[in-house]
Amino acid sequence: MTAMLNVKDLRAYYGQVQALHGLSFALNEGSLTTLLGANGAGKTTTLRAICNMVRSTGAIEFEGKPLSGRSTENVVRLGIAHVPQGRGTFTTMTVEENLQLGAITRTDKKNIVDDIERMYAHFPVLKQRYTQQAGTLSGGEQQMLAVARALMLRPRLMLLDEPSFGLAPLIVRDLFKILGKINREDKVTILVVEQNAQLALELADQAYVIETGKIVMSGNAKEIANNEDIRKSYLGY
Amino acid sequence: MELFTNQVLAGIATGAIYACMALAVVMIYQAIDHLNFAQGEMAMFSTFLSWQMMQWGVPYWGAFVLTLILSFAGGILIERLLFKPLAKAPVLTNVAGFIALYGIINSFAGLIWDFTIKQYPTPFGSSPFLGSQLISTHQAGMIGVTVLLLILLFIFFQYTRIGLAMRAAAALPESARLVGINTSWMIALGWGMAAAIGSIAGMLIAPVVFLEPNMMLGVLIYGFAAAVLGGLTSPLGAVIGGFLVGVFENLAGTYIPGVGNELKLPIALALIITVLVFKPAGLFGRPIVKRV
Numbered sequence: 001m002t003a004m005l006n007v008k009d010l011r012a013y014y015g016q017v018q019a020l021h022g023l024s025f026a027l028n029e030g031s032l033t034t035l036l037g038a039n040g041a042g043k044t045t046t047l048r049a050i051c052n053m054v055r056s057t058g059a060i061e062f063e064g065k066p067l068s069g070r071s072t073e074n075v076v077r078l079g080i081a082h083v084p085q086g087r088g089t090f091t092t093m094t095v096e097e098n099l100q101l102g103a104i105t106r107t108d109k110k111n112i113v114d115d116i117e118r119m120y121a122h123f124p125v126l127k128q129r130y131t132q133q134a135g136t137l138s139g140g141e142q143q144m145l146a147v148a149r150a151l152m153l154r155p156r157l158m159l160l161d162e163p164s165f166g167l168a169p170l171i172v173r174d175l176f177k178i179l180g181k182i183n184r185e186d187k188v189t190i191l192v193v194e195q196n197a198q199l200a201l202e203l204a205d206q207a208y209v210i211e212t213g214k215i216v217m218s219g220n221a222k223e224i225a226n227n228e229d230i231r232k233s234y235l236g237y
Numbered sequence: 238m239e240l241f242t243n244q245v246l247a248g249i250a251t252g253a254i255y256a257c258m259a260l261a262v263v264m265i266y267q268a269i270d271h272l273n274f275a276q277g278e279m280a281m282f283s284t285f286l287s288w289q290m291m292q293w294g295v296p297y298w299g300a301f302v303l304t305l306i307l308s309f310a311g312g313i314l315i316e317r318l319l320f321k322p323l324a325k326a327p328v329l330t331n332v333a334g335f336i337a338l339y340g341i342i343n344s345f346a347g348l349i350w351d352f353t354i355k356q357y358p359t360p361f362g363s364s365p366f367l368g369s370q371l372i373s374t375h376q377a378g379m380i381g382v383t384v385l386l387l388i389l390l391f392i393f394f395q396y397t398r399i400g401l402a403m404r405a406a407a408a409l410p411e412s413a414r415l416v417g418i419n420t421s422w423m424i425a426l427g428w429g430m431a432a433a434i435g436s437i438a439g440m441l442i443a444p445v446v447f448l449e450p451n452m453m454l455g456v457l458i459y460g461f462a463a464a465v466l467g468g469l470t471s472p473l474g475a476v477i478g479g480f481l482v483g484v485f486e487n488l489a490g491t492y493i494p495g496v497g498n499e500l501k502l503p504i505a506l507a508l509i510i511t512v513l514v515f516k517p518a519g520l521f522g523r524p525i526v527k528r529v
Contacts, residue, residue: 051415093405105417171399
């Protein structure tokens, strides 16, 4: 397997404050990887650095192409969809407009219509509400919409920032099931940042643990989940 | 009664121009959260360009279309050269930029075309509209063009992908970038469209107020009043605000003793302040809610 995303010695800064201290990891094509860690460990910053939304140094390569120096929109156009923390829903627009925005950079107009139907098949609740303003959806529905919007790009890689945040456990399970399905059936490589380590490790096949801006642990998700020492000292369950 | 109808119709006609200016103001406000104080001067300069072309023998509609294109390009150029570098600057820096732009365009127009007033033609004629004495064909034309413009803008923003992308960039720039929209160019496009819309307002009002470098000053203040009244975040609100301000101005000038023509402008200013005090988001604007 070849690494699809290669991150080397990533350092990120908010003004004078350094948030990442030389972080390195790699994602295999087709994998479902989770990045775990406590609040403030640098998980969100890592995702934002990949999309050049925060000042950073180090090398990030996606399918052999360096990402540094590209604007956020040009990183996205390479096929990297990012579902940000807080979902980034266009709340004043309709559900369908949100989905169309996900595909705004695509030129294959005919397939976009089919893809919207595919999203409605993945997330039937969105079909019931397609003319509704996205801001009126519940938190879980908005998270589904955010995932669907990201998929409309037909991404090669999808980055998800705490998709479980603020959702009821049952809804999180549903959502994670769908993520697994998307990973297997649509061959989308997924990197999901989570605080909910238990659930994320069930879903993922690969895991990294991050602490104060550094990777402190990596390996097979099942092994990490079964290792009581790691669980107790880093994951807190 | 005839006086009343007459004043209302005349108000709607001038309101159409305020509506165009307000639309231009809203376009830029949506994109960069600032009021463009130089909007009127940009419109005036465009109008002079069209006048110059007509002096050189270009027919009216040819000059009209060419001016639209030049204004669109000019608006983009101003954004790229002047306001893109100021994008992250504080509000006051931007205000200084707008005032500088105002002064520069005004002086340049005066330098090139001097400050004497000039006649400007109307393509609609100035005979009574449909034989009625109430409004002239030019006034009817102003209303017609504004309504057509609003319909075209509505179609553009609701049913085209680029319109959708512009709305997304204005609503949530960060999310827009995350779906791959080049928000910086969306802002430039907004400037181009605002400049083109402003040029329409200038070319339509020039036959009424005559062409000279300060012709748009009053119009812009009414345009601001219209935009504030309708809500700075709503294009439809801006147009309705424009018509309301036009009608209100005319009725106040006719019926409130002592107002007359001289005190019409303070009425617009009073309107701005009243709306800002009692309904800061305007009639159709989205209230600004901040999570704390």
